[in-house]
Amino acid sequence: xxxxxxxxxxxxxxxxxxxxxxxxxxxxxxxxxxxxxxxxxxxxxxxxxxxxxxxxxxxxxxxxxxxxxxxxxxxxxxxxxxxxxxxxxxxxxxxxxxxxxxxxxxxxxxxxxxxxxxxxxxxxxxxxxxxxxxxxxxxxxxxxxxxxxxxxxxxxxxxxxxxxxxxxxxxxxxxxxxxxxxxxxxxxxxxxxxxxxxxxxxxxxxxxxxxxxxxxxxxxxxxxxxxxxxxxxxxxxxxxxxxxxxxxxxxxxxxxxxxxxxxxxxxxxxxxxxxxxxxxxxxxxxxxxxxxxxxxxxxxxxxxxxxxxxxxxxxxxxxxxxxxxxxxxxxxxxxxxxxxxxxxxxxxxxxxxxxxxxxxxxxxxxxxxxxxxxxxxxxxxxxxxxxxxxxxxxxxxxxxxxxxxxxxxxxxxxxxxxxxxxxxxxxxxxxxxxxxxxxxxxxxxxxxxxxxxxxxxxxxxxxxxxxxxxxxxxxxxxxxxxxxxxxxxxxxxxxxxxxxxxxxxxxxxxxxxxxxxxxxxxxxxxxxxxxxxxxxxxxxxxxxxxxxxxxxxxxxxxxxxxxxxxxxxxxxxxxxxxxxxxxxxxxxxxxxxxxxxxxxxxxxxxxxxxxxxxxxxxxxxxxxxxxxxxxxxxxxxxxxxxxxxxxxxxxxxxxxxxxxxxxxxxxxxx
Amino acid sequence: xxxxxxxxxxxxxxxxxxxxxxxxxxxxxxxxxxxxxxxxxxxxxxxxxxxxxxxxxxxxxxxxxxxxxxxxxxxxxxxxxxxxxxxxxxxxxxxxxxxxxxxxxxxxxxxxxxxxxxxxxxxxxxxxxxxxxxxxxxxxxxxxxxxxxxxxxxxxxxxxxxxxxxxxxxxxxxxx
Numbered sequence: 001x002x003x004x005x006x007x008x009x010x011x012x013x014x015x016x017x018x019x020x021x022x023x024x025x026x027x028x029x030x031x032x033x034x035x036x037x038x039x040x041x042x043x044x045x046x047x048x049x050x051x052x053x054x055x056x057x058x059x060x061x062x063x064x065x066x067x068x069x070x071x072x073x074x075x076x077x078x079x080x081x082x083x084x085x086x087x088x089x090x091x092x093x094x095x096x097x098x099x100x101x102x103x104x105x106x107x108x109x110x111x112x113x114x115x116x117x118x119x120x121x122x123x124x125x126x127x128x129x130x131x132x133x134x135x136x137x138x139x140x141x142x143x144x145x146x147x148x149x150x151x152x153x154x155x156x157x158x159x160x161x162x163x164x165x166x167x168x169x170x171x172x173x174x175x176x177x178x179x180x181x182x183x184x185x186x187x188x189x190x191x192x193x194x195x196x197x198x199x200x201x202x203x204x205x206x207x208x209x210x211x212x213x214x215x216x217x218x219x220x221x222x223x224x225x226x227x228x229x230x231x232x233x234x235x236x237x238x239x240x241x242x243x244x245x246x247x248x249x250x251x252x253x254x255x256x257x258x259x260x261x262x263x264x265x266x267x268x269x270x271x272x273x274x275x276x277x278x279x280x281x282x283x284x285x286x287x288x289x290x291x292x293x294x295x296x297x298x299x300x301x302x303x304x305x306x307x308x309x310x311x312x313x314x315x316x317x318x319x320x321x322x323x324x325x326x327x328x329x330x331x332x333x334x335x336x337x338x339x340x341x342x343x344x345x346x347x348x349x350x351x352x353x354x355x356x357x358x359x360x361x362x363x364x365x366x367x368x369x370x371x372x373x374x375x376x377x378x379x380x381x382x383x384x385x386x387x388x389x390x391x392x393x394x395x396x397x398x399x400x401x402x403x404x405x406x407x408x409x410x411x412x413x414x415x416x417x418x419x420x421x422x423x424x425x426x427x428x429x430x431x432x433x434x435x436x437x438x439x440x441x442x443x444x445x446x447x448x449x450x451x452x453x454x455x456x457x458x459x460x461x462x463x464x465x466x467x468x469x470x471x472x473x474x475x476x477x478x479x480x481x482x483x484x485x486x487x488x489x490x491x492x493x494x495x496x497x498x499x500x501x502x503x504x505x506x507x508x509x510x511x512x513x514x515x516x517x518x519x520x521x522x523x524x525x526x527x528x529x530x531x532x533x534x535x536x537x538x539x540x541x542x543x544x545x546x547x548x549x550x551x552x553x554x555x556x557x558x559x560x561x562x563x564x565x566x567x568x569x570x571x572x573x574x575x576x577x578x579x580x581x582x583x584x585x586x587x588x589x590x591x592x593x594x595x596x597x598x599x600x601x602x603x604x605x606x607x608x609x610x611x612x613x614x615x616x617x618x619x620x621x622x623x624x625x626x627x628x629x630x631x632x633x634x635x636x637x638x639x640x641x642x643x644x645x646x647x648x649x650x651x652x653x654x655x656x657x658x659x660x661x662x663x664x665x666x667x668x669x670x
Numbered sequence: 671x672x673x674x675x676x677x678x679x680x681x682x683x684x685x686x687x688x689x690x691x692x693x694x695x696x697x698x699x700x701x702x703x704x705x706x707x708x709x710x711x712x713x714x715x716x717x718x719x720x721x722x723x724x725x726x727x728x729x730x731x732x733x734x735x736x737x738x739x740x741x742x743x744x745x746x747x748x749x750x751x752x753x754x755x756x757x758x759x760x761x762x763x764x765x766x767x768x769x770x771x772x773x774x775x776x777x778x779x780x781x782x783x784x785x786x787x788x789x790x791x792x793x794x795x796x797x798x799x800x801x802x803x804x805x806x807x808x809x810x811x812x813x814x815x816x817x818x819x820x821x822x823x824x825x826x827x828x829x830x831x832x833x834x835x836x837x838x839x840x841x842x843x844x845x846x
Contacts, residue, residue, distance in 0.1 A: 071696050071706055073689070098688075105707060144720065157718070157751075180719060206709040206769045211696075214703035218696070229796060294722050298687035303796035305685050309719055317720045 002026065003212035004070050004558040005034055010108050010130060012123060014196055015056055015115030019130050024109065030561055031636065033530035034066030034109060036092055037575040039081035042112065043090060044578060044640070049585045049647075053085040053188075054171065054195040056116040062103070062162070062201065063111075065532010068300075069104030069209040070558045071221050073228070074546075076100055076300035077532035078162070078179075084187040085195075086173040086408050087429045087455060089583045091187025095162070096299035096534055097179045102160040105205030117197040120169070124154060125203040135199040140166055142348025143178035144318060150202050163200035164190045165350030167396040171195055172406040174355035174432070175396075178347065181297055181307040181319030185352035186456050187431065188408075212560030220554050227545040228303055228537070236542050237477065238469050246544060247536040248322045252296055252308035255286040257326065266330045268361035269426035269435035269596075285336040289325075292340050304536055315344045323458075324353035330435065331357030332388045342388055349396040354456075355408060355432040360391045362409045362423055363401065371418045376401045408432060426596045429588075431455040433596060441506040441600045442467075443514040446608060447615050448521070449595035451625070453579045460525055462540040464490070464517050468497040468504065484547035486520055486565075493517065506604055511611055515618040520548075526572040527551055574635040577620075577627050581640045585647065590616075590625045675779045676803040677728060677792060684724035684799035686717050690791035697780055697790050709769045712777040713791050716754050723748055726791075726800060729766040730757030732774035737762070 011020040024038075032038045039061045051057045060082045067075035078100040084091035103111070106127050122135040138146050147161035160179065167175035168190035175190030176183045184190075211217055228246060235244035240259035242249040258277040266273055292312045296305035297319065307321040320343055328346070329339030346356060364387060366372040367380075378400070380390050394402030404412045409424035409432055426433050428449060434457060444464065445457070452460040463484065469475045472495070479491040493513045498504045509517060524539035524547075531551075538546035546554065552568045555561070563571070580588075593612065616623060620631030632641040691708035698712065699705040708714070712729040737760075740752045759766035759774035766775045780789040787793075788802040827836050 069706060071692055071703070105709070148720070206707065208699070208705035208707045208710075210705045211703060214696070214699075214701060218703040225794065225796065232796075295724075296685055297719060298685040300687060301689045301692045302687050303685075303689065305797070309722060311722075317722075319719060 001210055003210050003560045004066055005029060005109050006104060006107050006207075006209070008108050009110040009112055010125065012111060012113050012130075012132070013115045014113060014117040014121065014132070014198060017117075017132055019132070021108075029066070029559070031571065032575055032578075033527075033555070033571055035063050035077070035079040035532050036081065036526070036529035037571065037578075038110070038530075039063050039079060039092065040090070040575060040578045040582060042110075043081060043083075044582050047083065049587070051083070053083040053088065053192055056114070056196075058083050058192060058195075060113040060189070060192050060196060060198075061110055062099075062113070064100035064103045064109055065528075066530055067555070067558055068100035068532040070211060071217060071301070072531075072533060072554055072558065073221060073224050074299070074302040074304070074534040074537040075532050076302060077528075077534055078103075078184065079529055079532065080177060080184045080189050082187075082189050082192045083586075084173075084189070084431075085171065085191050086188045086411070087431050089429065089455075089586055089588060090453070090579060091189050091192075092454060092529070093177075093184035093186040093189050094529065094535075095177065095179055095182040095184040096302075097160070097182030098300045099160045099162050099179050099182075099201075099203065100532055101209075101300050102203045102205050104209050105207050106203050107205065107207050111201060113193075113196055113198060116195065120197050120199050122150065122163075122200040122202065123198065124150075124159075125201065125205075126154075126156070126159075127204065127206055138199050139169065142166070143350045144180075144316070144348060146200055147178075147180070147202075150200060154202060154204075156202070156204050159202045159204045161200050161202045163350070164193050164198075165348055165396070167191075167349045167351045167406075168194035169199070170396060170398045170406065172351060172396055172398070173408045173411070174352040174359065176350045176352050178350050181309075181321055182299065183347075183350075186354070186454070188352075190350050211558055213557040217554065217557040220550060220557060223550070224537075224545045224554075225303070231543065231545070238474050239465065239542065243541065246541050247304035247306040248540065250306065251322050251325045252289075252293060252306065252320065255282060255289065257282075257285065260323070260326055261330070263436075264326075264330060265435040265437045266333050268331070268358060268365045268423065269433075269437065270365075271333075272437065281335075288336045288340060299534065302534060302537070304534075306536060310340060310344070312340050312344060315341065316348075318344045318347045320347070327353045327357045327435075328388065331361040332384050334385055334388075338385050338388075342385075342392065345389070346392060349392065351392075351396065354434065356392070356395070357388075358426060358432045358435065359395065359405050359409055359412070360388050362412070363391055363405050365423050366416065366420055369419075369423070371416060371420050371423075372401065425598055428452075428595060429455040429592055433457065437598060438600050440504075440602045441604055441608070443506050443509060443511065443611055444517050444521075446506075446595060446600075446611060447514060447518045449599065450593040450612060451518075451615065451619075452522070453576070453583060458540070461521055462535065463521050463524060463542065463544075465494065465542060468494075468499045470499055482543065483549070484543055486548045486569075489513075490517065490520065506602075506607060511614045514611065515615050518615065519618065522576065523569060523572045524548065526576050527568060530571070530575060531555060570635070574637065577631065577635055578637060578640065580621070580625070581627055581632070581637070581644065584626050585644065588625070590623065593625060671806045672809050674805050674807050675789075676805070677779075677789065678801045678803060679726055680799050680801070681724050681726075682799075683797050684715070684717075684726060685797045686715065686719060686724055687797075688715055689794040689796075690726060690800060691715060693790045693794045707769070710775065712766065712775045714765060716751065718751075721748060723750060723754075724799075725750065725754055727755065727757055728777040728791075729759060729775045730777070732759045732776065734761070736760050 063079045065077045081092040120135040143165040146163045162179040171191040173188040176185035294309040294311045297307040328342045410430035413420040413424035448460045528539045629641045690713045691711040694711040695707045696703045716725040743750045792800045792802040
């Protein structure tokens with residue numbers, strides 16, 4: 001019997017309409033756990049680097065995390081992996097909600113989609129019965145609307161539905177996959193789903209998920225729940241309220257937005273408004289949220305309430321979580337009321353709430369600068385809020401200038417030319433980032449920005465405070481009950497980290513310490529992305545209930561594998577290195593590994609080069625960021641080095657990654 | 671004195687996480703906690719997030735026959751589906767039946783030795799949508815009351831059918 005996992009993947013070939021159930025090799029679980037780890041293995045094995053994201057040969061993999069469906073609190077994540085039309089690298093995005101546990105109970109760990117359907121379809125997974133169904137009547141429907149229609153049509157109110165909106169259908173490069181309040185938004189994976197002409201996957205499951213060592217896991221779960229309660233009563237002192245607790249930043253509950261509104265940049269990631277937050281604003285925003293938010297809501301088997309049902313008068317109800325509350329608001333230099341209104345439409349369209357507002361703010365800057373003109377924007381309203389709605393409508397339909405903007409700021413700038421490239425200034429690896437513009441270089445964040453395979457900072461960071469605490473006393477207080485550190489030395493790094501003076505950024509934490517801190521942060525994320533435990537209870541917040549000391553026992557008791565801390569660390573390293581290899585094979589090199597040019601005012605080119613040199617060495621990569629043969633060998637990835645070696649001989653034949661992509665409005669005649 | 675065990679449900683506090691379903695199914699698995707499956711849970715959440723409907727329902731008695739007719743409730747402009755608040759395992763729906771055997775499921779308040787301080791669904795509900803209470807209740811004149819009820823029933827039958835018909839029927843039933 002298989003424990004925690006089902007041992008079965010669904011293989012769906014949409015070109016031929018073929019459905020297969022494939023038993024999986026338990027050895028792969030031992031090597032990669034599941035979720036992102038096994039997704040990466042499949043993508044390495046089955047999608048050669050020549051395959052374009054919009055190709056029937058590209059795979060789109062929906063995977064339940066290894067522990068999804070077990071009693072482990074917060075183990076509910078779906079990890080979606082494919083190749084991104086925007087970065088041309090591997091894209092992986094996760095969603096919480098209810099979909100992954102339902103898939104497990106239906107009897108599957110993954111749904112692997114290949115090919116391309118001749119017409120729009122959806123997939124209906126009802127335990128053993130799996131069908132590809134016509135979705136022509138769902139064309140153009142919003143994401144929540146589609147999920148509702150499918151549940152009605154199937155007469156299955158308990159079916160969980162992951163779906164794209166209009167943006168995904170039209171292959172917008174920042175289209176998301178939506179599922180209730182949750183979404184897998186980054187990297188344009190919704191566009192790949194649209195390219196495959198797959199509107200939705202509905203799933204319903206009634207089977208058991210088995211646990212190997214039940215009593216032990218139950219005990220561990222109770223400890224986790226107890227610690228969650230303890231943390232609710234003991235928020236971290238000395239950090240902004242939105243990140244003092246567990247979960248994703250508690251945007252639905254907390255009204256004090258001084259930190260975001262004064263530290264993050266407004267517009268096209270341009271302006272800091274240090275005096276923005278006033279009592280008057282706080283009162284207005286509090287009212288706006290209180291009037292619209294109907295209820296705090298959670299994902300499957302998780303006590304955190306990171307989401308909210310938003311019932312804005314006169315608009316259909318939708319659900320929201322986290323920072324999407326402010327991304328539209330701040331990009332449009334508007335207020336929360338506007339943010340809540342436009343997020344409703346954006347959710348139905350199915351677009352990423354990080355990239356989308358920035359693309360629109362970028363377009364308006366180009367317009368103000370005269371690079372885009374009246375001719376590009378015929379009939380655009382005169383007010384910024386109206387313009388945002390107008391642009392959003394055009395982007396998701398790929399109408400006029402929307403067809404260019406739908407490829408994101410990097411590709412749009414390449415297409416527009418006339419200096420537009422200067423305005424696409426907040427990207428990493430062609431992917432729009434959080435609008436943060438700061439002063440002094442932070443060596444830890446420098447490394448994470450440069451080298452993170454996801455090109456998305458919020459899903460790499462965590463565990464270690466973002467900034468030093470002002471006084472030694474406060475730091476001593478913080479480290480007192482910091483049980484999550486893998487090693488006592490991390491406490492010392494934090495204790496010695498001063499806001500100013502000798503032991504401050506950029507030279508402290510030292511290069512060596514920075515490498516270790518980044519490695520710890522990243523490792524915890526790679527574990528979560530394989531187990532499907534939400535980062536909000538694990539890798540993201542300070543002092544989380546899951547950490548390197550209890551996760552091996554949680555995983556072992558659920559699965560029956562015997563994994564200790566060193567073993568778990570090694571699996572995470574294997575997965576991390578495999579992802580790197582996948583991207584290296586697609587052309588990723590050191591030159592691509594840089595933060596947005598203007599992320600920090602104070603930069604130190606020589607020191608930064610040294611940081612990267614040392615970090616690469618620390619990771620066992622060569623100076624181009626390519627894993628060495630020895631590293632791959634230690635991780636049991638000889639097949640990877642063989643493949644890389646073979647391809648290195650061909651390396652000048654085809655350069656990947658910087659050609660201008662054509663507009664991708666679909667030819668309707670095809 | 672008898673002990674009354676009470677789970678109090680506050681639908682306004684429910685956050686829809688279904689931890690109650692997860693842990694109920696795990697507790698009732700054999701061996702204990704060896705599997706999860708909300709379909710086997712003796713507590714189910716009726717929920718429809720877009721309509722803001724969140725109703726945890728605990729499995730009650732099995733019934734052979736369904737009700738005559740159905741009903742819905744509308745509370746504060748929210749319309750609840752047919753039978754939303756009903757706890758019965760009944761022929762009109764699939765709810766509260768074991769997915770393999772079809773046998774009815776019923777909440778047992780997580781009975782075990784030594785007793786748990788609270789049923790597990792309550793323990794795992796950190797939102798306090800489910801809370802637990804125990805109290806002692808007088809068992810006043812239970813026996814007599816029952817006889818009284820029977821007497822009232824028989825009296826009405828006698829009035830309707832006459833003493834002889836009732837006596838004959840009772841005798842026949844006693845023989846059968």
